[in-house]
Amino acid sequence: MKKLFVIIGILIAIFLGMVIYKNITNDKNITVEEIENIEKYISKIYTWKEVTNQSLPAFDNINNADDMWVWEAVKKNSEEYEMSYEQIQKKAEELFGQDFKKQFPKEGTSEFVYNQDINMYIATEVDLDLKEDTFLLNTIEKKNNQYIIEVVEYLEDYSVEGNIIIKNIDEEEIDKVSNDKTEAEIKEIVKNNLDKFTKKRVYLSQKDIIVQKIEQINN
Numbered sequence: 001m002k003k004l005f006v007i008i009g010i011l012i013a014i015f016l017g018m019v020i021y022k023n024i025t026n027d028k029n030i031t032v033e034e035i036e037n038i039e040k041y042i043s044k045i046y047t048w049k050e051v052t053n054q055s056l057p058a059f060d061n062i063n064n065a066d067d068m069w070v071w072e073a074v075k076k077n078s079e080e081y082e083m084s085y086e087q088i089q090k091k092a093e094e095l096f097g098q099d100f101k102k103q104f105p106k107e108g109t110s111e112f113v114y115n116q117d118i119n120m121y122i123a124t125e126v127d128l129d130l131k132e133d134t135f136l137l138n139t140i141e142k143k144n145n146q147y148i149i150e151v152v153e154y155l156e157d158y159s160v161e162g163n164i165i166i167k168n169i170d171e172e173e174i175d176k177v178s179n180d181k182t183e184a185e186i187k188e189i190v191k192n193n194l195d196k197f198t199k200k201r202v203y204l205s206q207k208d209i210i211v212q213k214i215e216q217i218n219n
Helices: 002-023 032-045 067-076 085-096 183-191
Strands: 112-115 120-123 131-143 146-157 163-167 173-178 198-205 211-217
Touching: 032 067, 032 131, 032 146, 032 198, 067 085, 131 183, 146 183, 163 183, 173 183
Parallel strands: none
Antiparallel strands: 112 120, 131 146, 146 163, 146 198, 163 173, 198 211
16 A cells, blocks of 8 residues: 555656646756756745835845835745844845855844844744735756746736636736636646746746845846
8 A cells, every 4th residue: 555655646646747847948968856946946035026025026136126125025034023133134044045244134124124132033924915915937057057037927817706817927817717717727827828928037046045146037
């Protein structure tokens, strides 16, 4: 029986790998594991448009990135509600790498409010709407020790009961589907309408999968 479960697990893994490859145009030497690690990392730094204005803002160097987005991404990836200055700075360096030189403001930010009584920073709550900010990986290539990824941004609007409204980040409706559609089916709709969505080019280091640069791609 255990052997049967192992075989089923392997088949599921193969199937998921085929789905991932089907939805992404990439170099043949990029593995499913690499794609999964890239998607996992971009999910970490992908924030909420209604909070940071852009879920994935463009910058030529992480130290020139928008401050609100940086500290919101740090908060998103923090396990603790109360954090010291050193914990926040360490988490930022874990997320953005050794080249990250921004210093968290000692007075606090809208993401982490300073509590003088306990000398700690309190993570603020995020008040989200019924639109899920999400993305798909359209293309991936390896070049100059980097992964260069084309990311397509879109919204899944759940405000209409029983439906998912697929929108671009300008809030324009692209399609509407029933809420029993799978994520793979929704991504396929986005892939078939690429010219209607905002796209970003994300540069990650191959060594540690850390963001180095993000560019806006004009349709």
